[in-house]
Amino acid sequence: MSPSERDRAPSSGLEGLAALLLDARGRVTWCSLAAEVLLGRTAREIDGRPVEEVLGVSLPETGPGPGPGPAVTVHRVRLGPAEAGAVADIAHLPGAADGASLLVVRGPTATRDLAPGRDPDPDPDLDPHADPHPHPHTNADPDADRALARSLFGQGRLGVAEFDRELRMTRSNAALDAHRPAGAGADWLYGLTDADGDRTVREILRQVATTGTPVVGADFRSGKTGAEPVLSLACFPLDDEDGTRRGVVVVTTEPAARLRAQHRLTDAYRRAFEIGESLDVVRAARDLVDLLVPALGDLACVDFPDDVLQGRDPGPGFPGHEASNPRRVAVKSADGVWPEALVQQGEPVPEAPPESADTAVAGVIAADARTARAMLGDDPAITARMMPEGMHSALGCPLYHRSRLFGYVLVWRTTTPEPFGDPEIRLLQDLCDRTAMALDNAHRYTREHRTALVLQRSLLPPAVTESQAAETSGIYLPASGTLSVGGDWFDALPLSSMRIGLVVGDVIGHGLQATATMARLRTAVQTLADLDLPPDELLIHLDDLVQRMQAEAEQPDAVGASCLFAVYDPVTRVCRMASAGHPAPAVLRPDGGADFVPVVPGPPLGVGDNPFDISEVTVEPGSVLALYTDGLVDYDHDITRGSEELLRNLGRFHGADRSLEAMGRDLMACHPHQQRPADDVTLLLARTRAVSDEDTAHWEYPVDPAAVHDARHDVKARLAAWGLDELMFSTELIVSELVTNAIRYAGGPVGLRLIRGRALVCEVSDPSNTQPRLRRALITDEGGRGLFLIAQLASRWGCRYGERGKTIWAEQAVPPH
Numbered sequence: 001m002s003p004s005e006r007d008r009a010p011s012s013g014l015e016g017l018a019a020l021l022l023d024a025r026g027r028v029t030w031c032s033l034a035a036e037v038l039l040g041r042t043a044r045e046i047d048g049r050p051v052e053e054v055l056g057v058s059l060p061e062t063g064p065g066p067g068p069g070p071a072v073t074v075h076r077v078r079l080g081p082a083e084a085g086a087v088a089d090i091a092h093l094p095g096a097a098d099g100a101s102l103l104v105v106r107g108p109t110a111t112r113d114l115a116p117g118r119d120p121d122p123d124p125d126l127d128p129h130a131d132p133h134p135h136p137h138t139n140a141d142p143d144a145d146r147a148l149a150r151s152l153f154g155q156g157r158l159g160v161a162e163f164d165r166e167l168r169m170t171r172s173n174a175a176l177d178a179h180r181p182a183g184a185g186a187d188w189l190y191g192l193t194d195a196d197g198d199r200t201v202r203e204i205l206r207q208v209a210t211t212g213t214p215v216v217g218a219d220f221r222s223g224k225t226g227a228e229p230v231l232s233l234a235c236f237p238l239d240d241e242d243g244t245r246r247g248v249v250v251v252t253t254e255p256a257a258r259l260r261a262q263h264r265l266t267d268a269y270r271r272a273f274e275i276g277e278s279l280d281v282v283r284a285a286r287d288l289v290d291l292l293v294p295a296l297g298d299l300a301c302v303d304f305p306d307d308v309l310q311g312r313d314p315g316p317g318f319p320g321h322e323a324s325n326p327r328r329v330a331v332k333s334a335d336g337v338w339p340e341a342l343v344q345q346g347e348p349v350p351e352a353p354p355e356s357a358d359t360a361v362a363g364v365i366a367a368d369a370r371t372a373r374a375m376l377g378d379d380p381a382i383t384a385r386m387m388p389e390g391m392h393s394a395l396g397c398p399l400y401h402r403s404r405l406f407g408y409v410l411v412w413r414t415t416t417p418e419p420f421g422d423p424e425i426r427l428l429q430d431l432c433d434r435t436a437m438a439l440d441n442a443h444r445y446t447r448e449h450r451t452a453l454v455l456q457r458s459l460l461p462p463a464v465t466e467s468q469a470a471e472t473s474g475i476y477l478p479a480s481g482t483l484s485v486g487g488d489w490f491d492a493l494p495l496s497s498m499r500i501g502l503v504v505g506d507v508i509g510h511g512l513q514a515t516a517t518m519a520r521l522r523t524a525v526q527t528l529a530d531l532d533l534p535p536d537e538l539l540i541h542l543d544d545l546v547q548r549m550q551a552e553a554e555q556p557d558a559v560g561a562s563c564l565f566a567v568y569d570p571v572t573r574v575c576r577m578a579s580a581g582h583p584a585p586a587v588l589r590p591d592g593g594a595d596f597v598p599v600v601p602g603p604p605l606g607v608g609d610n611p612f613d614i615s616e617v618t619v620e621p622g623s624v625l626a627l628y629t630d631g632l633v634d635y636d637h638d639i640t641r642g643s644e645e646l647l648r649n650l651g652r653f654h655g656a657d658r659s660l661e662a663m664g665r666d667l668m669a670c671h672p673h674q675q676r677p678a679d680d681v682t683l684l685l686a687r688t689r690a691v692s693d694e695d696t697a698h699w700e701y702p703v704d705p706a707a708v709h710d711a712r713h714d715v716k717a718r719l720a721a722w723g724l725d726e727l728m729f730s731t732e733l734i735v736s737e738l739v740t741n742a743i744r745y746a747g748g749p750v751g752l753r754l755i756r757g758r759a760l761v762c763e764v765s766d767p768s769n770t771q772p773r774l775r776r777a778l779i780t781d782e783g784g785r786g787l788f789l790i791a792q793l794a795s796r797w798g799c800r801y802g803e804r805g806k807t808i809w810a811e812q813a814v815p816p817h
Contacts, residue, residue: 018157022106026051026059034157034253038102051104059104075104103151152251159231159252161189162238165245167205179231179252189250192220192231201250204235209248212237275435279442281308281406282329288409288435289332296424297395297411299339299388302330303349304407308439311446314404326408334415339388350382364425364432365396390414397428401436406443409435452512453478459519464661465492468757469500469570470625470686473660475668477681479510479631486680487514487561488629489522493529496798496809497761498570498691501529504582504627504684505563513558517549521561521605532800535565535578536612539602543580546606560606564599564627568619570691571755575619578612580605583633583643586650587617588624594650596643621690622656624663631679635672645670660685695722695756701739703748711739711752715762722756726815730793731762734810737786738764745770746805759795759811767805 018038021030027050031043039046039054046054059075152160152173159176161169169189180188190202204215214236234251275287285302292300303326307314326349331338343349352375367375369387372394376382387394393413399406409432413420457476465472472492479486487507495501503525507514524545528538542563550556564585566577577585577597581604588594602612619625626646633642646667653666664685671681697718701707715735719728735752742750746768755761774787790797794810801807 019103019105020051020054022051022104024106026106028054035102051106055102055104059106075106077102077104157253159250161250161252162247163205163209163250164247165209167202167209167248170247176252189252192233194218194220201233204233205248205250208235208237209245212239212245275431275438279445281439281442281446284435284438284442285330285407288431289330291431292409292411292428293332294334296427297393297420298334298414298416299342299412300332301328301343301410302399302407303327303410304329305405308406308443311443311450313443313447314406316403316405329407341384342388343385350385352376352382364429366420366425367394367396368392368419369394388412388414393419395420395425395428397432399432399436399439401433401440404440406436406439448512449478452515455512455515455519459515459522460489461491467492467494467500468498468689468691468759469568470688471660472500472502472684472686473664474684475664475682477631477668477677479677479680486510487518487521488631488680488682489518490627490682490684491522491525492684492686493526495529495567496532496796496800496811497763498755498757498759500568500570500686502566502568502577502625502627502684502686503529503563504585504629504682505561506582506629506680506682508560509558510680517559517561520549521545521563525563525565529565530798532798534614535567535576536614538565539563539578539580539605539612543605543608543610547608550606560604562604566625566627568625568686568688570689571696573618573621573688573690574616575625575688576614576616578602578614580612583628583630583639585628586626586646587619588626588650588654590620590622590656592651592654594647594654596647619688621688623688624650624660625686625688626650626667627684627686629680629682631677631681632667632671632683634679660687691755691757697754699752701743701748701750701752703743703750705740705743707743707750708736708739711735714752715754718754724756724760724814727760727812730812731760734762734790734793734812735764737790738762738808738810741772741786742766742768751807756814758814760814761809761811763807763809765802765805765807769801769806771806772799772808 018034019032020028020035023029027048028046029048031039031046036042041054052058055077057077059077152158153171155173155175157175159173159179161172161176164170176189190200190205192201193199194204201220204218207213208215214234216234216236218233220231220233231252234253236249237245238247238249239245275284275291278284281304285304288302289300305314306325306327309327309329328343328345328347328349331342331345333339338344369392372387372391373383376386391412391414395411397409399409409428411420411428460476461474463474470492474490474492476488476490487505487509489503489505489507491501491503493501493503503522505518505521505525507517507521509517521542524542525538528541533541546559546561550559553559562579562581564577564579564582566575566585568575575597577599579599579601581601584596584599584601586594586596597615597617599615600613603610628646630639633639633646635642635645649667649670653663655663664683667683668681671677697714699711699714701711712732712735715731716728719725719731724731731754739750739752742748742764746766748766751763751765753761753763753765755763772787774791787797790810793812795813797808797810799806799808
């Protein structure tokens with residue numbers, strides 16, 4: 001049954017009862033609002049359905065009445081343990097509670113009249129036996145009369161009272177006493193007034209007893225006109241079989257408007273569980289106003305202090321204490337249009353007068369229009385900004401939790417005539433308490449997330465670097481939603497002989513623990529890279545470190561990582577790399593073609609006892625190496641599709657004149673979830689450079705002391721050709737010491753190489769694996785000062801090992817000119 005059909009149905013006291021109307025075939029023709037709540041189904045869902053299907057029980061067939069046609073009968077179905085007078089036990093229905101009952105009125109002419117057993121509108125033209133002046137008649141079966149009376153007086157939500165001819169109450173049920181207003185006396189029912197305040201219940205009783213005309217569906221209030229309705233009353237005469245007036249019967253229910261209001265409040269409580277699911281403070285505020293309007297008022301708003309919006313810890317304060325620098329973050333209007341005169345969403349809230357702070361109390365503040373204006377200091381400008389036009393009732397409540405004031409909520413009623421009552425006040429208090437708790441959770445999550453993010457960003461290298469080997473640009477995008485930041489990291493490490501080390505790693509898990517693990521691994525990679533270890537050996541040492549971290553952790557399975565380490569040499573233009581469970585990097589060639597490097601990935605770090613393979617690729621100058629974590633190519637768990645999209649996008653954004661930062665932003669923008677990624681996304685782009693052949697020189701000398709003289713001569717000639725006369729003395733001294741030590745202690749042949757770039761690199765190679773050590777020579781020592789002199793003359797120096805022998809290198813800064 002649609003709402004319009006419900007409104008067109010004849011008015012009676014059944015609206016407030018849990019009642020069903022059936023036709024002669026036993027199909028539902030009408031359902032009260034109370035029955036909807038009790039059955040957990042709407043009238044539209046059960047309209048026209050057999051009652052057996054709706055209730056799950058069979059009702060007795062309609063028997064013959066005293067007249068020529070079938071009678072209208074009433075059955076009571078008790079929800080709970082079956083007892084005398086109940087048709088069946090249907091306690092399994094939604095909303096069922098022990099003691100509640102459902103009235104089922106059945107018959108071909110059943111309407112919402114409370115005189116069951118009567119054909120209310122006989123048509124003399126169609127029914128020759130019909131009485132042209134019908135009178136109510138009772139069922140001929142006395143047992144049925146007693147069952148009906150017992151059913152009515154046994155109703156848990158239906159108040160029933162019987163009055164004699166002198167209008168004295170002779171009997172009533174417990175449900176009527178439950179409807180008594182707080183503080184009312186024994187004769188409370190007589191003093192209730194109707195909606196217009198013109199007639200009392202006593203006058204209604206006298207009218208019905210005198211005229212015999214029933215009064216059905218009238219709302220009565222307690223107190224003056226305008227108060228909230230207390231009861232919906234149906235009053236009809238009680239006559240004997242011969243028509244003698246015995247008295248009057250009153251049936252009371254809660255008003256239909258109150259039932260609808262209770263239904264709205266119940267729905268609001270149910271929807272309150274959705275507040276704060278997103279861990280976003282602004283989203284929680286919007287969820288709250290969406291719930292408050294129209295369930296509670298016509299307009300609602302939420303104001304937050306700047307501390308909450310910026311993720312800072314809000315200052316302590318008592319409930320009702322005015323927050324500093326409040327700003328309106330969420331608004332809602334029942335008609336969808338927020339008044340222009342009020343403070344708009346995103347605007348700061350005007351400061352209230354200091355004297356209004358004295359009225360701030362814990363919990364909800366209810367006020368009418370006059371009181372609200374007084375709280376605003378009767379300032380017309382502030383009143384126009386803070387009070388909607390036509391407002392007659394307002395509620396305000398602080399969002400207060402754990403001694404922190406997170407904001408304030410305001411609800412107004414303009415078109416709804418009823419003022420706010422105790423149920424609405426309790427609802428707003430409960431909703432604000434729940435919202436404040438959600439805001440506290442979101443704030444603590446935001447604080448931890450920001451702490452981890454700041455810590456991680458402080459541990460990452462500069463986003464852009466530039467060296468002789470390559471220019472790099474790194475981008476890190478943390479995961480969104482309930483996940484905290486993870487342990488992704490990237491790095492670009494300057495190595496000896498103008499080489500560069502490129503690192504990308506991904507630690508298992510999220511949060512501060514993952515960030516701390518990332519910091520330890522990044523530090524270890526930097527330390528191992530300074531030793532000039534090849535990529536496979538570096539990963540082996542890193543794997544040992546992760547195993548030790550697993551042994552120290554309370555949950556070993558939560559410690560692990562993947563990592564890719566690559567070394568690019570601008571002199572040979574070869575990139576050597578090894579992978580520990582990490583995706584292979586992509587290479588974008590200068591002609592726009594893109595491919596993945598054929599890397600054989602080893603197991604992730606922490607597995608142990610597994611070697612790692614080295615892959616080599618020759619890279620043309622101007623190519624772009626793209627190293628990344630799996631979050632970049634995870635297209636809804638389809639890594640293959642994401643990898644294909646990466647190669648395609650690299651070709652789309654190719655351009656020698658394009659900056660790596662712009663290319664990185666474009667690649668990130670192509671990710672389907674770049675606004676709210678499910679996992680951390682890390683990307684490191686490196687555009688390679690090369691050292692020309694004219695900037696390098698290489699010689700090889702035999703194991704002969706005279707070779708030292710030849711080495712000095714060759715170096716002086718090359719530096720003169722390069723125009724580096726300022727570095728001639730220091731370089732000649734460095735070469736002399738290194739070549740002399742190689743000939744004296746390592747054997748031959750001895751290799752010498754010079755590399756010119758932003759620095760001048762001098763390398764001496766020999767077949768020995770002896771580790772040179774810098775030590776302090778005593779005054780009496782005749783030697784041991786060679787490396788000390790080199791350390792003083794060079795900006796950097798070190799030693800690295802190859803497949804055969806070692807190389808000692810030293811760098812000097814080239815003069816700017």
